[in-house]
Amino acid sequence: MHHLKFLRGGLAVYTALFIAFLYGPFVVMGILSFQKGPEGGPQFPILEWSTYWYRHVLGFAPPSRVAPLPIGEALVRSLTLAFATMVVSTVLGTLTAQAFRERFRGSGLVFYLVVLGMIVPGVLLGLGMALLANNLGIDRNWWSTAFVLHVVYTYPFAFLVMLAIFNRFDRSVEEASWMLGVTPARTFRKVTFPMIFPGVLSAMLFAFTLSYDEFPRTLFTAGSDVTMPIAIYGTFAVEIHPNLFAFGVLTTLFSFALLSVYGILMALSVRRARMRATGIQEEIA
Amino acid sequence: MAAASVTQGAAARRRQLLLLAPGVIWMLLFLVLPLAMMVYVSFWTQTTFAIKPDLTTKSWEAFFSSTTYVEALLRTLRIWLTVLVITLLIGYPTALFIGQFVRDKTVQTVLLVTCVIPFWTSFLIRVLAWRPMLGKEGAINIVLMKLGIIDAPIEALLFSELSVIIGMVQIYVVFMVGPIAFMLARIDPSLIEAARDLGASAWTIFRRILLPLSLPGVVVGAIFVSVMVLGEFATASALSGRKVNLLGNIIVTQVGSLKWAFAAVAGVILTIVTALVVTLLLRVVNLRREL
Amino acid sequence: MMEIGGLSKSYDGRPAIADLDLMVADDEYLTLLGPSGSGKSTLLRLIAGLERPDRGRILLNGEDITHKPAHLRGLGFVQQNYALFPHMTVAQNVGFGLANRLVDPVTDPAELGRRVDAMLDLVGLSGLGGRMVSQISGGQKQRVSLARTLVTEPRICLLDEPLGALDANLRERMTVELRRIRETLGVTFLHVTGNEAEALAMGDRMIVLDGGRAVQVAPPDEVFGRPATARVARFVNAYNLLEGETRDGAFVSGADRLPLPAGVHARAYAVRHDAVEIGDQAPEGWPAIEGRFVTAEFLGSRVLYFFQRRDGGIIEVERHLSQSDPLRFAQGEARVLHWDPAAAHLFGEDGRRVDAAQGGRA
Numbered sequence: 001m002h003h004l005k006f007l008r009g010g011l012a013v014y015t016a017l018f019i020a021f022l023y024g025p026f027v028v029m030g031i032l033s034f035q036k037g038p039e040g041g042p043q044f045p046i047l048e049w050s051t052y053w054y055r056h057v058l059g060f061a062p063p064s065r066v067a068p069l070p071i072g073e074a075l076v077r078s079l080t081l082a083f084a085t086m087v088v089s090t091v092l093g094t095l096t097a098q099a100f101r102e103r104f105r106g107s108g109l110v111f112y113l114v115v116l117g118m119i120v121p122g123v124l125l126g127l128g129m130a131l132l133a134n135n136l137g138i139d140r141n142w143w144s145t146a147f148v149l150h151v152v153y154t155y156p157f158a159f160l161v162m163l164a165i166f167n168r169f170d171r172s173v174e175e176a177s178w179m180l181g182v183t184p185a186r187t188f189r190k191v192t193f194p195m196i197f198p199g200v201l202s203a204m205l206f207a208f209t210l211s212y213d214e215f216p217r218t219l220f221t222a223g224s225d226v227t228m229p230i231a232i233y234g235t236f237a238v239e240i241h242p243n244l245f246a247f248g249v250l251t252t253l254f255s256f257a258l259l260s261v262y263g264i265l266m267a268l269s270v271r272r273a274r275m276r277a278t279g280i281q282e283e284i285a
Numbered sequence: 286m287a288a289a290s291v292t293q294g295a296a297a298r299r300r301q302l303l304l305l306a307p308g309v310i311w312m313l314l315f316l317v318l319p320l321a322m323m324v325y326v327s328f329w330t331q332t333t334f335a336i337k338p339d340l341t342t343k344s345w346e347a348f349f350s351s352t353t354y355v356e357a358l359l360r361t362l363r364i365w366l367t368v369l370v371i372t373l374l375i376g377y378p379t380a381l382f383i384g385q386f387v388r389d390k391t392v393q394t395v396l397l398v399t400c401v402i403p404f405w406t407s408f409l410i411r412v413l414a415w416r417p418m419l420g421k422e423g424a425i426n427i428v429l430m431k432l433g434i435i436d437a438p439i440e441a442l443l444f445s446e447l448s449v450i451i452g453m454v455q456i457y458v459v460f461m462v463g464p465i466a467f468m469l470a471r472i473d474p475s476l477i478e479a480a481r482d483l484g485a486s487a488w489t490i491f492r493r494i495l496l497p498l499s500l501p502g503v504v505v506g507a508i509f510v511s512v513m514v515l516g517e518f519a520t521a522s523a524l525s526g527r528k529v530n531l532l533g534n535i536i537v538t539q540v541g542s543l544k545w546a547f548a549a550v551a552g553v554i555l556t557i558v559t560a561l562v563v564t565l566l567l568r569v570v571n572l573r574r575e576l
Numbered sequence: 577m578m579e580i581g582g583l584s585k586s587y588d589g590r591p592a593i594a595d596l597d598l599m600v601a602d603d604e605y606l607t608l609l610g611p612s613g614s615g616k617s618t619l620l621r622l623i624a625g626l627e628r629p630d631r632g633r634i635l636l637n638g639e640d641i642t643h644k645p646a647h648l649r650g651l652g653f654v655q656q657n658y659a660l661f662p663h664m665t666v667a668q669n670v671g672f673g674l675a676n677r678l679v680d681p682v683t684d685p686a687e688l689g690r691r692v693d694a695m696l697d698l699v700g701l702s703g704l705g706g707r708m709v710s711q712i713s714g715g716q717k718q719r720v721s722l723a724r725t726l727v728t729e730p731r732i733c734l735l736d737e738p739l740g741a742l743d744a745n746l747r748e749r750m751t752v753e754l755r756r757i758r759e760t761l762g763v764t765f766l767h768v769t770g771n772e773a774e775a776l777a778m779g780d781r782m783i784v785l786d787g788g789r790a791v792q793v794a795p796p797d798e799v800f801g802r803p804a805t806a807r808v809a810r811f812v813n814a815y816n817l818l819e820g821e822t823r824d825g826a827f828v829s830g831a832d833r834l835p836l837p838a839g840v841h842a843r844a845y846a847v848r849h850d851a852v853e854i855g856d857q858a859p860e861g862w863p864a865i866e867g868r869f870v871t872a873e874f875l876g877s878r879v880l881y882f883f884q885r886r887d888g889g890i891i892e893v894e895r896h897l898s899q900s901d902p903l904r905f906a907q908g909e910a911r912v913l914h915w916d917p918a919a920a921h922l923f924g925e926d927g928r929r930v931d932a933a934q935g936g937r938a
Contacts, residue, residue, distance in 0.1 A: 121516020
């Protein structure tokens, strides 16, 4: 029993180190984002603490030899693309998962066809789509060729999430609704959908995040109007500056804000349901 | 009546077909077709600035007779295997701790979310963040020198194969931890309890119960890590100073110089490698049943 | 009125319902008894339209509904697990069908509220309409499930082991309630159960399902008094069932020989628990078995005595305390168990009865 406690302690320390490994670069990035500008480079030592690079990212810094990040429009494009991808892949994922609730011939084939979308390395899909578009004479754009590939990538995730949700879904509730004379379509809207909504929400969150950060599939297919990750990739070729780190910190904060809104919304809906129920109980008592 | 029965069955089948059609058509048009196009184009004739649909195996011959390309293929395989083994070795103990030693569901979730939070920063920025860590004047060298472990900074940390491997391991190890922790957490605690009551040692419990039951998680994690590492090019170009070329980098460079047929050849080879790796891993476990 | 003819359904080649015929009258309480695996749930789901039959047809008031979708059949279905809508209140659950059904939906909120309240009154849930379904007890959920179905005025109400998940006390109360509610509304109930006491207590008529066939359709007292097959005798849990064969005009089971009427060839021999007498010696010509006393079980108004036969089998004897005082036996005491030859139920090779026994209570 004692050596087990020892093992447990050892593993706890190990896990802490592991998490430090995951966060190490972040901490360094966070520190360096406060480097003096515009002279300071993306390395130690810190010449002087300053918020110069944050102002630089947001466009408040006076022009200097460091070119501003081309983020304004790219950010809008990435968010639009992520939103559209989220909607389409969640709808597709829900439809396919709904079909998988009944057994059918060839289900294994369809399953692997869909899952293939998340397994094929992105750079291959990007290449294939670019070749296809070139030879068909289609222009490559972030809202066309890149968009369809984003859905190819996120739809399998949405499908798997919805499949897991439906696996745990008690279908006798739907049968109860049909037996009351309610059509299958209306049953889906009034009974099934409200019950699977939390699952749909996480499928959406998944799709949005994946698309927002998608890069290998977008590289060859976005054309000249780039998305956020492509804009960052563009800076790889040239010298990097701490403005990228400041931008990294800002996007992380933005992601946290988004996640917090999601969390608060979920908590609120749970609390509202509980409050309504207890309120009524008090009324009766 | 038999006719009525057929109609009923047909209606149900039509409904199912209607549900399946959008997704299947999408995948056929935008997944299968581009991949098929890539295979097709790999046999086209490459001229300096254009490709012509005259079928030839020239691009293939060019690929395999070039040491640069063959080396890139071998390097890709080497780095993939290294990263896979390291992510498994350093990921498994963490997964074991989260899945088996933390019994409180909330703490489990908090730990997993802690591991996932880095994903909320752009992948490319995460890669770049390694530069100030590993550089000659980077954090690691500074700390090691301050501690007196080394006298001169280790230069091999950045712009080398090592830096690419370190970067990839940090970025992808979570994909290994997640599925393994998930499988371990699903194991019925009474099973472990019973084994302990029967006098099994910690090692026996690990070898006979935990390891086999977590194997599907290992395989799923290995598939995730494999397909992502095999298709990698960004980490290599950011952390190796363009010294380490993977198959992915070859594709990007060739596309950049409009050598589409060469890019397609590299793409097909990468597809075959990925397919082989995934098929091999799927041999070990039925992915669909485990989900 | 519902008529079912030649209904068949198999899963992966194994028949669940095999060539079943059945007639359900208006305004009756019909119970469907069968062991697990007898196909009783399948039959209910076929009638409901939740499964498609392989063959056969279902007529409802003369109309063929065999291939009609479930939501157009106008039947009610009360599930074993209640299947309430978890995101709605009790009142919303009950009103859901009325408000959302395709045919003749109730759109006026006042009318809807009135009908929901009336139904909640009928099932004894007045005042609970505003609760979420997660906040009511199992028995109350059962009532909500029933109310939700009955408020839509189904032509026939199918109940799938509706009392299965309730504790014994509640079950007894709901038994009475179900009968009262059904009689108030005059709707036909088709109640599936695996519990023979429930089937006996509830139904006007009883269907015994075995191996996908209706082996007996009769009023409960007839099913108990004259089981149609040896297996029915076993399901109703009121018979000592001996297996053996006929030799020289007698039924031979282990070490025991029981006289048979002339010309009867039996493979199974049943005698009701309460038809067996305990004594020192059997009257001339009466079937008798020697048994050693094992134990007795007091069940309020009656006592069950357990005797072990020479070859190890157990014979149960039931005595109603209104008829006699409890008997006392010593452990292992040998008694002669005997009964009127007329109380014997005999079943042939195919399990069907072959005798002319009078049945009834001894």
